Amino acid sequence: MNTISPRVLLLRGMLAGLLAGAAAFLVAYLIGESKVDAAIAIEEAGAALGGHDHGDEPPVSRALQATAGLGTGVLLYGVALGGIAALVFCFALGRIGRFGPRATAALVTGALFVTVTLVPFFKYPANPPAVGDPDTAARRTALYLLMIALSVLLAAGALILGRRLAPGLGNWNASIVASLAFVVAVGLSYALLPGINEVPADFPAALIWQFRLASLAIQATLWAAFGLAFGFLAERAIAPAAAPKEAVQPTS
Known part of the structure; x- marks a missing residue:
């Protein structure tokens, strides 16, 4: 080392x-x-x-x-x-x-x-x-950051699971089980978190x-x-x- x-x-x-x-x-x-x-x-x-006037030019040009x-x-x-x-x-x-x-x-x-x-x-x-609705921007940002945090935590959990299973199952099988557990947990997160469709x-x-x-x-x-x-x-x-x-x- x-x-x-x-x-x-x-x-x-x-x-x-x-x-x-x-x-x-x-x-x-x-x-x-x-x-x-x-x-x-x-x-x-x-x-x-729609007859809406945007007013003055934005402070920063495109x-x-x-x-x-x-x-x-x-x-x-x-x-x-x-x-x-x-x-x-x-x-x-x-x-x-x-x-x-x-x-x-x-x-x-x-x-x-x-x-x-x-x-x-x-x-x-x-x-x-x-x-996207400007009024829901804060909510959409919060949900996105929550999904990132959940993904990182679930990946860490899958890594810990794989290391604990490795002595009994072997590294390869333990990695497969941990990966499947991660995919299932992510799928559950997708199902539980609210969806956003503002297109x-x-x-x-x-x-x-x-x-x-x-x-x-x-x-x-x-x-x-x-x-x-x-x-x-x-x-x-x-x-x-x-x-x-x-x-x-x-x-x-």
Whole structure:
């Protein structure tokens, strides 16, 4: 077991998150912003037909939102997630099997992508502008955050279950049982938590799905880029720390 400082890995996790945020920003700008513009156009057309006046121009232009605003938000998001993932990596390294830094980083990244992104997404998928009642925004946000918290807790419970079953069932069978238990628990959470369907009847269904797929692609890019970058940086940090111990040989 290496004795590298968690601070070193935390800094590398934040750097990897910054790089992943840059990759996610490119994907968001190239395939996501066109969907946002289309949704805004539908919203403005509906407001014009209804005789509603939006008044003055917004304080931040749409062009600035789609470039500097989007980039700043995605980069900060990537740095924050990178720091959190690095701390999870510090705990997982050496505790989930005989995996090296890159393999551990890949497993941690995949687990976080499933629990933090996929599970909440399938219950409360992202919606473009003009979809959703502004009066229920706080409730929708609370439910989404609750789904994330439940997903993380259920994943932790499944991990504990798998480790306790491993001595009797073996690692492979215990992992299968724990995974099935996680899926069942997530399904029950889906059934118990209230659903949200505020999509207008006349809103193009194709645009909604294109926006949701673009959102999922952005998240997948973020986590994949982070896993690759952090695995490389973590291995470079850990290998030199372990090398001096291996280099010292007893003299006869």
